[in-house]
Amino acid sequence: MKRALPLSRVYRLLEPGPVVLLTTAQKGRANVMTLSWHTMLEFEPPLVGCVVSSRNFSFRALEATKECVINVPTVTIAAAVAKCGNVSGRRKDKFAAFGLTPLPASTVAAPLVAECYANLECRVVDVRLVEKYNFFVLEVCKAWLDPAVRAARTIHHRGHGEFMVAGRTLKLPSRAK
Amino acid sequence: MKRALPLSRVYRLLEPGPVVLLTTAQKGRANVMTLSWHTMLEFEPPLVGCVVSSRNFSFRALEATKECVINVPTVTIAAAVAKCGNVSGRRKDKFAAFGLTPLPASTVAAPLVAECYANLECRVVDVRLVEKYNFFVLEVCKAWLDPAVRAARTIHHRGHGEFMVAGRTLKLPSRAK
Numbered sequence: 001m002k003r004a005l006p007l008s009r010v011y012r013l014l015e016p017g018p019v020v021l022l023t024t025a026q027k028g029r030a031n032v033m034t035l036s037w038h039t040m041l042e043f044e045p046p047l048v049g050c051v052v053s054s055r056n057f058s059f060r061a062l063e064a065t066k067e068c069v070i071n072v073p074t075v076t077i078a079a080a081v082a083k084c085g086n087v088s089g090r091r092k093d094k095f096a097a098f099g100l101t102p103l104p105a106s107t108v109a110a111p112l113v114a115e116c117y118a119n120l121e122c123r124v125v126d127v128r129l130v131e132k133y134n135f136f137v138l139e140v141c142k143a144w145l146d147p148a149v150r151a152a153r154t155i156h157h158r159g160h161g162e163f164m165v166a167g168r169t170l171k172l173p174s175r176a177k
Numbered sequence: 178m179k180r181a182l183p184l185s186r187v188y189r190l191l192e193p194g195p196v197v198l199l200t201t202a203q204k205g206r207a208n209v210m211t212l213s214w215h216t217m218l219e220f221e222p223p224l225v226g227c228v229v230s231s232r233n234f235s236f237r238a239l240e241a242t243k244e245c246v247i248n249v250p251t252v253t254i255a256a257a258v259a260k261c262g263n264v265s266g267r268r269k270d271k272f273a274a275f276g277l278t279p280l281p282a283s284t285v286a287a288p289l290v291a292e293c294y295a296n297l298e299c300r301v302v303d304v305r306l307v308e309k310y311n312f313f314v315l316e317v318c319k320a321w322l323d324p325a326v327r328a329a330r331t332i333h334h335r336g337h338g339e340f341m342v343a344g345r346t347l348k349l350p351s352r353a354k
Contacts, residue, residue, distance in 0.1 A: 009336075011336065012335050012336035015194075015213045015214070015333075015334050015335065015336065016194050016213075016333035016334060016335055016341050017192075017193050017194010017195065017213075017333055018194065034353070036192045036193075036194075036217075037192070037216045037217045037218065038216055039214045039215055039216035039226060039227070039228065040213075040214045040228070041214065041228060041310045041312060042310065047310065049216060049226060049310075049312065050216070051216065051217070051218060075347065078347060078349060079349060082349035082350065082351050082353075085351060085352070085353050086350070086351060086352045086353070126306075126309075128305055128306065129303075129305065129306060129314075132303070133218045133219065133224065133226075133314070135218060135226065137306075137310070151341070153344075154341075155347065156192075156193035156194055156333070156343070157192050157193060157353065158189050158192065158193055158346070159186075159188065159189035159192065159353075159354060160351060160353070160354065161348055161349045161350060161351025161353065162346060162347075162348055163346070163347045163348075163349060164193050164328070164331075164343045164344065164345075164346055164347075165344045165345050165346070165347055166333070166341045166343075166344055167330075167341065167342045167343055167344025167345070168341075168342050168344070169335070169339060169340070169341055169342070170252065170255060170332065170339075170340040170341075170342055171338055171339055171340075172255060172256060172259035172338045172340060173259065173263070173338060174259050174262060174263060174337060174338025175262070175263045176211070176259075176262050176263070176334065176336075176337070176338065177336060177337065
């Protein structure tokens with residue numbers, strides 16, 4: 001069962017650079033895409049920048065609705081995550097095809113992916129770099145986390161279908177957030 | 178011994194989200210900072226977006242010189258990487274203090290960190306989001322890689338000095354670059 005995560009802790013999910021699933025919904029039609037090009041921009045309210053190519057089917061939905069959900073998967077659904085990156089949602093319902101469950105979000109029309117251990121409901125807040133770089137600035141409005149998952153086995157794309165799986169945890173003296 | 182890396186392969190280093198060391202040089206004075214908020218923006222020429230806070234000593238050097246190097250460390254120098262994130266370069270020579278070796282770069286004044294397995298020489302090409310988010314768009318002009326390092330044990334910050342160390346590699350059918 002997921003719990004609401006304080007927005008001040010969202011950066012801890014995205015800062016390590018996991019592959020994520022971005023969901024959108026337009027005219028009652030949900031879609032999901034795989035994405036690695038994202039970064040935190042601000043701690044609180046949490047701002048995230050991400051690249052969604054104008055060649056992706058999700059681009060128009062994101063641009064039109066200005067809403068999405070960033071879902072963070074772990075290695076348990078790595079095969080489905082890779083598959084979501086291999087086909088377009090134009091002609092396929094990727095949720096049904098790859099065994100992903102869309103659940104209603106609380107603040108946006110885009111769905112949460114049930115199989116992901118964390119879900120971040122987002123609104124587009126800045127599109128100045130969209131035309132040149134397809135770079136959207138998102139504000140995370142609501143965050144969900146499965147508290148049972150610790151040191152999540154996230155996956156990290158190294159190119160051409162090679163994924164690094166999150167390994168051991170190292171604790172070092174740090175003044176960083 | 179490092180070799181020049183084709184620019185088309187740079188994304189494979191940054192896409193998994195490693196902690197990096199960003200070096201700058203201004204008026205003969207080099208500095209190094211630790212940074213996790215970065216993302217690829219384009220494959221080739223490789224464009225990288227990254228956040229350097231205006232509170233960081235590196236901010237002014239980056240803004241004024243429009244040059245830097247992104248250095249990718251592995252777990253072997255994790256302690257030095259964390260230390261670089263704990264103190265400002267205003268009053269400390271972090272290279273000397275933490276055992277990092279600055280080497281001349283080929284296209285920028287900022288130094289390469291010898292102990293990092295990859296070094297990306299960069300120029301600032303877009304500052305439109307600097308005022309609002311401290312977000313710089315960089316173009317990688319020259320890249321260096323130690324060919325002996327495979328499946329690099331990069332480190333990935335989870336907040337408060339907790340680092341995930343890159344684990345095993347998973348290969349999945351993928352049409353992604």
